[in-house]
Amino acid sequence: MDIAQVVNILDELLFDKTGSHLDFIQKSVLEGTLQEKTYSEIALKSGYSESHVADTASDLWKFLSELLGEKVRKANVKAILEKTNFSSAILGNTSSHITVTNNINLCPNNTYPNNNSPPTPLKSSTKLHLNNAPKFPYFYGRNNELSTLKDWLINQEIRLITIFGISGIGKTATALHLINEIPQHFDYIIYRALYFSPSLTTTLTNLLQIFSPPEIPNDIESKINLFIDYLTQYQCLIILDDIQNLFTPQKLAGTWQTDRTSYHLLFQAIALSSHHSNIILLSQEKWLEIQQLEKANYPVKSLILSGLDSDATEILHHQNLANQELWPQLITLYQSHPLWLELTAELIGELSAGNVSEFLEYQGLIVPEGVRSHLDKKWQKLAPNEQKIMLQLAQETAPIGISKITHKIDLVATEIVNSILSLKMRFLLETETTENGNLISLSPILKEYIKSRYLLNLPDKGYNN
Ligand SMILES: Nc1ncnc2c1ncn2[C@@H]1O[C@H](COP(=O)(O)OP(=O)(O)OP(=O)(O)O)[C@@H](O)[C@H]1O
Ligand SMILES: [Mg+2]
Structure with missing residues (x-):
């Protein structure tokens, strides 16, 4: 790997995204990591504290994770850049004009x-x-x-x-x-x-x-x-x-x-x-x-944008899944959401050799890790009151009216109503109009995610309160 070239490419990409170039410490972290140095060695050479080097590195891995679509850490950054032939893939594409x-x-x-x-x-x-x-x-x-x-x-x-x-x-x-x-x-x-x-x-x-x-x-x-x-x-x-x-x-x-x-x-x-x-x-x-x-x-x-509807079958075709007669069921469960279906189809490929029938027999709805990490990011950004409403909705067995939910959550009605509107602005609520008024609920995937992440006895993964 030509480390100087990779650093230059990342510098251009960062500039394109943020308008700023890599600074001295960011360059030191990248070069040092690609030379397989420890953070303390990088700190010693650059003259910065080890904690500052580690913080800088954490931001850089975040940037690279977004860029490359997979979780980048110090331990795997070199392997990922080599595996994806990152330098040559991007080289042909860096001209800013x-x-x-x-x-x-x-x-x-x-x-x-x-x-x-x-x-x-x-x-x-x-x-x-x-x-x-x-x-x-x-x-x-x-x-x-x-x-x-x-x-x-x-x-x-x-x-x-x-x-x-x-x-x-x-x-x-x-x-x-x-x-x-x-x-x-x-x-x-x-x-x-x-x-x-x-x-x-x-x-x-x-x-x-x-x-x-x-x-x-x-x-x-x-x-x-x-x-x-x-x-x-x-x-x-x-x-x-x-x-x-x-x-x-x-x-x-x-x-x-x-x-x-x-x-x-x-x-x-x-x-x-x-x-x-x-x-x-x-x-x-x-x-x-x-x-x-x-x-x-x-x-x-x-x-x-909502789901892909029946066009989502193309995603399952692409992953060579079996049991075509069960695809509509899978698409409905995952709301024809392209990313959720893509990640689920990959999981079915790995876990059940593409056998949808076997996958659907597992007890409970499966939320693949990739989907969970997307939802984790979203969850962390919610206001505490929005999280309270989501937690309550995850425990409901049927869609519920807004007035009923105001009796179940320890918040004043205005806060509840504003938080529900906010969740709607984030497209996280399902709504339906009935003769008894508007009802709200969570999609099966969101419900399962919240239950397994925050309502079972799992280690705290970031509930804001
Ligand atoms: N119409 C489509 N056909 C095939 N795959 C799709 C389609 N739409 C989305 N995808 C897949 O879903 C993934 C997510 O799509 P995309 O990044 O466009 O979502 P997004 O709404 O921009 O998400 P974010 O808000 O997180 O940026 C893509 O990697 C792509 O593989
Ligand atoms: Mg996007």
Whole structure:
């Protein structure tokens, strides 16, 4: 492994995501780890304390875990980077300014399983800035959602689109697949993830650099104005992912981090100014201001992604599972959620040699470890009162009315109602309307996750109270 090259690539990727380069200590940790040094050896050489080295390393492994889609730790980072041929895979893709003159292909090997038509050709001058967009080898279904999005972009000129949905439901995959179908309309196509919750200044500077302005102003207002100028001058499609990371953990949904509220000024300016560009925001949770913009009839629309329905069979096909007659049962249990089904299908492959019948005979619903770790992250971000409601709902045997639940939880009614609304904004509740009013419940997977994680006698895994 060429360690210097790997460090350079990671440096570029970090810059793309956060607008900052690796600093001295981060570089020392990476180089030292890849040279199989201990944290105390790295601390000695770099002149920092061992605990500072360990903290820096922990953040870096988090970044790499997200990037590579698997849990990275000090012990396995070198093996993972070698195994995935990370350096060469990313090397070809690091240019921060790519001009493409042929087709976009985000699917390796030209696999468009559910769409026989090849991708639409690009404008010869379309500039792609997708270098930190994740790659998805397969994409199934979502025909209705893609038609709606294309209609909003092309026919209705909706300037600001938000795609909402629970983690793993396919927001990023769908937004990136959309690019394959409409690129000829755009001068620029840009993807940026706000995973590390960058400040608005960092994000705007990063976006403005793409247009090579003679100079980038310092104050936010001038930056926003210049950005809108470019959106007017060029036709851009910009996808901003992971908006939920701008909100405060352990507060109700859509509570901005205090120093991130200015993002709303940007979104408002995009919605209100007259330009011909389109911005797509991807978020695991709704927030009040975006709902208000949509209600006020600005060119703003939102799409909520739910499961893949019958198209989810493609995921099971791909994993070569047996007992096709039982697939609908499996799909219903896992709510045709693509990530949950993918991880469950992998588990069935490993555990039962692809035998769905045997898997369904296990007592109780199985929540694969990968799904649990996704749900763990979500759980940690809930407000304590939201957790209380989820814990109560996990113990209910049937959907329950809101008034009934107010008698079962030791909170004032306003807190309960606000927390329920917040859980709805995070897409964590099932709701149904009956003649007795609205009922709420949890999906079987969420229920099983909460029961096994927090209601049985297992070690505490992070209940906030
Ligand atoms: N339409 C689809 N066809 C096939 N696989 C899909 C589809 N949608 C999602 N997936 C699979 O599910 C996984 C999660 O998708 P994706 O990352 O797009 O979810 P997300 O909603 O963006 O999640 P998060 O909020 O955590 O970022 C992907 O790795 C992909 O393998
Ligand atoms: Mg995503």
